[in-house]
Amino acid sequence: MTNLLEIKGLTTRVSGFTIINNLDFSIEENELRVLLGPNGAGKTTLICMITGQFKPASGSIHFAGRDITGWAPDDIFQAGISRKFQVPNMYETLSVFDNVMVSLQGRRRVFSTLLLRLSGPERDRIWEILEFVELADKASDPADSLSHGERQWLELGMLIASNPKLLLLDEPTTGMTEEGKHKTAELIRKIAQTHTVLLVEHDMHIVRQIGKRITVLHQGQMLADGPMSEVMSNETVRRVYLGKGKFQ
């Protein structure tokens, strides 16, 4: 298996603090990787680095064989990386249908979108996606009339629509009910069957439900990396992250 994402010696400093310290990290194609770590471990920062929101102090990021270090966010998207924000992030006044439409894979330049018409297959695909995230009955509602959970699912649907090579999901279950979390986990598991996914997650139930390989970050460095059971029984991880040896 080749590595889809390859990070080498990455270091980030934000206002004097070293958030990520000389990190080596890679994701294989078609992998579902869970990123764990206590608050301030650098999980979200790592995602920001990959998507180009921050520029690294040193180190390199390679994606699908290309060096994307220091690229602009929209170029990195074009390379095939889509990102889900921690807080639901969509276009509030647009309808649910339009939210997905704007996210469809396709042309992004001003003058090529000027005369773009929605084709039949694209229309079918929007409905498939809306059905997939169970929002088809709210297609014409403005997105800000959705509940918190529905917003998270809409954003997942938008990511699917953009058909990326790599999905970065930053705590997609934050603020959800147990039922909602379960449903989200199901969605992610299905997405992961065909996509490479990097999932940041705190909830151990979710991690157990879908996790295969886990990477634990601590103070900007990799603490442990390996299959679920191995990481879970790692003494250092227990001490640093889970504390007091508590699991459930």
Added chain:
Amino acid sequence: MADAVLRNEADQTATSRKRASANRRQYRAPRFLPLWALIGGVIVVALIGSYPYYGSNAYVLSLLGKFLCFGLFALSIDLIWGFTGILSLGQAVYFGIGAYFVALSLKINYAMDHPTRYGGKFPDFMEWNGLTELPHFMAPLVNTPFAVVCALVVPTLLALLFGVITFKRHIYGVYCAVITLAESLILQDAIIEYQAYTGGFNGITDYSNYATPAFLWFILAVCVVFLLVSRALTHSRVGTVLKSIRDNDVRAEFMGYNVANYRIFVFCVSAFMAAAAGALYAAWVGIISFLDAGPVFSIEGVIWTAVGGRGTLIGPFIGAFVVKGAEFFLSGALASWWQIIVGGLFIFVVLVMRDGIVGTIGNLLRKRRKGATFEEVMEDSDRRAHDRQLDWQPGGPPPADEPVR
């Protein structure tokens, strides 16, 4: 790849597919031109266009043409503010430049046939300021079609330059509003300063303008064309992208859109439209001054848009007609009260009808179908205005938990 995911899902049950098609049949995509808009538009255009036949008041006729130009100007503000979320307090720059090109050209032509008191065959204000002949760089403006082309192209190029300088450098929001305001002040001061070429404080007056019914119809036609173009623009995929940038520019950027390019594009379209409004205005009223390029006029345009309803295309026209109309008629009828009334109208709209006249009526009609009360609609638009204020910072709300770049 995702198709496979979705196909798996869809194949699970036939009922889910049936449900999907039911939802799909219920979904009504917005139409380019709904029937009510077509009928209403034809009636309004007919009413305005036929005024020369049923009305004899030359003052009202002149106001009609003026208001149409103001409406077009407000529409250009609405495109960038209401649809893309760029607040410009210097839109009059583009209006003013367009107006000055046309006014100068008409004045130069007028001066050829009407020599000044001292026999000069060039604009009188130039003579008063010590020039002895038409400056060479202004000579091409004798050709009015050329001047009209300049009036449209120069502001658009200026907007392009401005857009590249600011939007490419991630300057927007409050900073953009302040910079555009400064831009407007600079132009106003420049016009006053270089009075030998611009007429200075007095502006450019006394040239043969086109205050005929035929020209009113021309203004009307231009307005209709620009309305349809704006509708096509905001209805298209580009328009959806613009609205998504207005709602959440960070998300749009992480969805692969080069937000700066879209902002520059719509800013240029808007400048072109404002310039056209200015050119028509100069030809219609026959007097142009620095005020037509200044910050006060810019802000007036913003007020018309807010009163009429930003984010709606007909709102700016209604706003311009209502506010300007109230101003003109009340200043005659209630000379000492009209400013208070117009000011009160603006405060009322900002406090109570957050979405403007057209936006509020639209919300009411839309939500009535779902059984919402008037209070609920008002609360809803209040809440959205509040959300927008939270966004009111450069780059939108900072993503939670993330250090600022």
